[in-house]
Amino acid sequence: MLWRNHSALKGKLHPDYPDDLQVIVHDGGPRLTERQPELVWVRITGMGKDLLTGTVLNAPTQLLSVQQEQHIQFALAGVEHPVMLTAKYLKEKAAWNIQACQKCGLTELFDAPSDLIKVIFPNIPADAHLEGFSSFCPLCHGVQLVEATNVAAEAKHPWWKFWAS
Template sequence: MTIPVGAWVRIELDGPYLAYTYRDPTHGLSAKGCKIEGEPDAALVRAVMQSPRATVRLEHGGFAVTPLRPDEREALGLHGPPPWMEVFSPPAGPWRRDPLLAKYLHPSYPDDLQARFYFAAHGQVEEMWVRLTAIDPEIGGYRGTLLNTPHTPAGLTEGDEVGIRLAPGVPVPVAVDAAARADLREWSGACSECGFDLLLEPVATIVARQFPQQPGVPEMFTTRCALCAGTMMVQRRRG
């Protein structure tokens, strides 16, 4: 079972402990709490909330950790994080306040989401986890760190920085690679069928394939949507 972050739990050490899990910036997944002596009571809750006596590093597993049930939390009055968590809580990223992105964020890891990666050159699509780190205004989305390595040999690996944005017609956020980023910078377009607004190949590549006799790149052209094969009108941005 995955240990949730930001949760009240019972941990078995040299006896049961009541603790709260959090992510330490140095040691990773951890918990702070106090040993349960007899029945949990108000004194134990005060100790855990104000001055926990034990710190457990959970990053590498090996511990029996059980999240408290809602009725157990209610009985002890544990309705949220303890005051000492302010020390370990970095400022929430703006993506956590983005109503359009809310449903995609992992409930226990609210900076993480699954994004769809289109590897057009390989004809492959994969979904991988990304940890968001910053706003990416150039693409109208966010930047993040890739948490997986794709099966497709596309030059990406775990730890790489990637761009993520929402795109019409796709049920999950979409990764924006260098080619798509360049296209967004200079071109605009949307599918008349599904609304998808990304080109998954460089415009020059698309034009050379569709219009082999065309000298240069036209200011406006139509192409097939990479998502549904509908018609996409593409035009160069002005200014």
């Protein structure tokens, strides 16, 4: 139960139930749904390096994709409460650098980048490869920049430096 002593969780765990905390859950961000994110109580059941797992203790009032007793994954995301992350988002996340929202500091997206790209750029060819894009923050509607990790790697080592060495 390493999470009970995690410095970023101090003051967030329920005083009487030290494995419980409030997590932001959602059906997706503002480009994919009109439903607003909600806070629910989650009982932590596991903790990895950057990811926690837990069981939803109370049913959201208007969300369709999250139910009571569902197992979810969530992360500390630069805002007051941890944020639920979907399996699809986690699968795609490594290919993208997500900058914190300029207004609230959120460091995660609610939607998988591939889903956002389909909505933001509906006419993009199927074989196109985006270097980056911006998206509205799902919490405060600020702006988050999303950059492909291979672009960031190329910026550190421009093509002409490979030939000069």
